[in-house]
Structures are given as structure tokens and as C-alpha cells.
Amino acid sequence: MRSPGQAREPKGASVTTGQQWDIVTSVGLTALGVAAARALESHREDRLMSDPFAAAFVKAADAPAPMPTSPQEVAQLPEDSTWAQARMEDYIGVRSRCFDDFFAAAGEAGVRQVVILASGLDARAHRLDWAAGTTAYEIDQPKVLEFKQTVLDGLGAAPECAHRPVPIDLREDWSAALAEAGFDTEAPTAWLAEGLLPYLPPEAEQQLLTTIDRLSAFGSRLAVEDFNDIRRLFEDEDLADFGQEWGLDMRDLLHSDDRPEAPDVLRGLGWKTEVEGAEAKAASYGRDLSGMFGEMADASRFVEARKPA
Template sequence: MASTADQWDIVSSVGLTALGVAAARALEGHRADALVRDEFAERFVTAARPPVPMPTRPEEGLPDWWRWLADFLAVRSRFFDEYFAEATGAGITQVVVLAAGLDARAHRLDWPAGCEVFEVDQPAVLRFKDEVFDEAGAVPACTRHVVAADLREDWVGALHAAGFDPERPTAWLVEGLLTYLPASADERLFTEIDRLSAPGSRVGVEYVADVEAVLADPRFQAASREYGMDVRELWSREPRRPVAERLRALGWDVRAETVADAADRYGRVLDEAPRVLFGDPVVLLTGTRLRACR
């Protein structure tokens, strides 16, 4: 697990995992039945020149684990795309994407007039992302705020400085993040989200219900080695309370389903390996803040 002193760019540590997510989204986009299409995903991978091969198009001999990853991330991305559509449809026009990585939703989703999207992540990751957008001449479909901050430290101050308004209902996204955080930072994250959320705010969260089971699976370990890093060194194995339990205790109305259940709803058939590795252990959650702020 990265220490609080660690920083990374897009081709190292957690940044490299974000690049792999982009590659998997690019693979998904070439399917006729794609659950999500991201026109920037392949651009990110090409521009980064990753130290390990990252396929962005279907090809002969593509390792099975890339197909597994693409299926999983397609379901996850579609789930949270729909979450944002529901949140903005309910009138929310302030969005915060925590650990935004190479998430391109500010550019690829249809946002309502006046919507502001705050993307929080490491400075080097956000700089790289902006370079690719600038090279493509890409214009976001909202007012996009880039917030350079480390989520293990004081990210709230940077968010406020970027223009975040805690009096406005917010749609938060916590996707592909929690396994990399120490338990203490994880706990603080939800405390701050709750404190900064006006009534009617929403939150979308992805979390792994059984980290040890995933890390112990030999297929996961083999894929990790092929990827060029030991993901077990990046993921936190510290015990923590289930996210749904914590949010309910804070007064949020929560709904959750596994990736496998979401895949079934979308008609995406998961083979045995991705179902065991990602489908059943990974939970996709949405919540709405009902009570008034303290």
C-alpha cells in the first residue's frame, strides 16, 4: 500500500492502475453491445506510453484477464453513469469525483445547464489528463474544476478553494478508490462527505466486500504479475466497517447491489472467473442524504 508520503504519475503506482482502467474501457468501446463508450480512453493509453503492454482494441491472443477486467469495468462504469443521470435528473448540479484518475465523464456525459464537476486527484495525474484533453481539443459538457489534492491528506481545503459550495446538494463519486486508502483515511473520507453534504445530496460508492478473497485468488495474482506490479502492495488490508453500514449510521438512505447483479440487469454475461474475482465481491452502492446537516 502506498504510504502517505508517496506521490505518483500516470505510469507509476496507483496511476498505472488508472491507465489500465482506461485501456479496459477502450476495449469495451469496440464491442457492438458496449455498455459504455469512452472516446478518450485509447488516447490516454497512447499518450502515456505505459511500461507494460496495454491493449486498447480486440486482438488475437488477448489475455483472458483483460477481457475479465473490461467486463467488470463496463458494468461499473455504466452503473455510475446511470447514477449521475438520476442525480442530475433530480436537480443536482454540483458533482465531486474523488480520485478522478482518467475518468472522462465531464466530457462524455450529458450534463444539465449550470452543472459543475470537481475532479480531485494527484497533481501529476490531472496534468497528464489535461494535456490529452488539450491535444484533442476537447471541451467539457459542464463547468469542470480540477482539484489537485491527496485524498489521504487535506483534500477538503483544496475543494473549497476550487469553488465547492457545501450549501448546494452534491453528487459524490467514490469509484476505484477505497482499496488504496488506509482505514483511517477511508473513515475520514466518509465523515467529510457527510459533513459537506446538504440534504438531498447523493453518493455513489464502489467497494470490495472481501479484499482478502480477491487478493488470495491465484488468477488475480497471475494477472497482477503480468500487469507489472504486485497489486497486493497497493491495496490496504486493514479491517474496516462496511460502507453501507457507516452511511446508514450517518443518516443516508442506501441501496446496494453486487457487480454480478448489475451485470445480470444489463444483460452482460460474466464468465466464472470475472464473477468470482469482481462480480460477487465488489459492491456498487448509491445513497441519498435525508436528514439536515449538523
């Protein structure tokens, strides 16, 4: 996080160096903001998903700026706050529902091993109805997972499946840590990369996808949040202003470098892919994506891939 007057770091410096972060710094702070959006979505009568833990995560953190978790708290924000205009919960509600549905379909197809990469503060292991025999592995920064587990323990929350946190930075040898936690390379796996790829430089994204392929048995599935033209987000001053309320410049965290498109990479590895734009997905749920995050929705797409036998 930059102090006033401090020079801007190179784009993506926060996630390409050896720096670690907790839940109120760097990428960890964005996970807290997403939790606030899930809490707001959970209050809607037309909610697409429900997260009973999201507000508790936000309340337990010492965030540098207010993050509302209810409509009443939104109404109490200063007039110049961008939270009310952003309607971040619209997009996050659609994204969360999309990937919740992905896991439900994987379970119905008999997949009983789940890996959530950079899981952040979405406690899916605790809030979803999992098929009997499911084991969910969550990979994220040690401090992020420690914070999440402390809050869940305080709430007396129990997971709905076998839950195995894997506290490691994705820039390290996370596949070895996953194996040590009990991951079975012979079992089909449902993988999720949500809110992750834009924070990775091109070479790290390529390595992530090839590692997933190497670890995946036939019948595995992968869901990815991808962006087909992330450059446009760097031109959105409203998005930049939104991040500044948290003390972040999102353009310092996201990578706009040219890179092969994720669906093409997966097809090249032999996976069958389906791609749906966020706006089309929202329309299928009866949700209109507008407001400040409309530009993000226009660039966002959800990729689902399967590794055939």
C-alpha cells in the same frame, strides 16, 4: 514499482506514505489499465458505455507493458498474456455504466454539483451529457490530472459542463482545496468514489466518508464501489499474475484490513443506502461477468446513498 529481486513493501505502502505517483507508477498505472478496459468496452457491439478518450490516454502514456485498446491489439498479444483471458472490460463496463446512470439520475433530480474523488482517467466531465448548470470537480494526484488535461487539450476536447480539476492528494486537506476551487457546501452534491476504497486503510476510509458527510447539504447523493470480502482477492493468483504484467503486485496496493462496512458507516451518519452486488447489476444490463475478474465481481457491490432532509 519493484525491480526484480527487490523486497516487497508492506501491504498498501504505496498509498499510505507521502509518495506521489504519476500515470505509469503505483495506483496511477491501475488507472491506465482501467482506461484500456474502457476503450475495449467501447468497441463492443453490446457496449454498456462509450469513452472516446480512453484509447488516447493509453497511447499517450509510456506504459511498462502493452495495454490493448482494441480487439485487434488483444489478438496481437503474446500467447501467455493474461489480458485476453481477463476480460477486464466486462466488469469495468458494468461499473462505468452504473455510475454514469447514477450521475444521470442525480441530474434529473436537480443536483448540479458533482465531485469525483480519485477521478483517474475517466473524463466524465467531457463524455457525459450533463444538465445545464452542472459543475464537476475532479480530485486526483496533480500529475494524473496534468497528464489527463494535456491529452484532452491535444484532442481539442471541451467539457460538457463547468469543469474544475482539484489537483491534490486525498491524504492531504482536500476539502480545503475543494472549497478554494469554488465548492458550495449549501448545494446538494453528487459524490463518486469509484475504484478508491480498496486502496485506503480503514481509518482513511472512515475519514473520507465522514468528510463527505460534513460537506454534504441535504439532498446530496453518494455512489461508492465497495467490496464485502476483499480478502478473497488476495487469494486469487490469476489476479496477481494480471497485475504482474504491469509490474505491479495488486496485493501490495490493496488493503484487506478489517473495517466497518461502508453502507453501515453511511447509515450511521444518517444516509439512506441501497446496495446491489456487481453480478446482479451486470445481469440487469444483460451482461455475464466471468473470466478472471469473476472473483472480483463476486466480492464487489455498488452502494448508492442519499442524505435526506
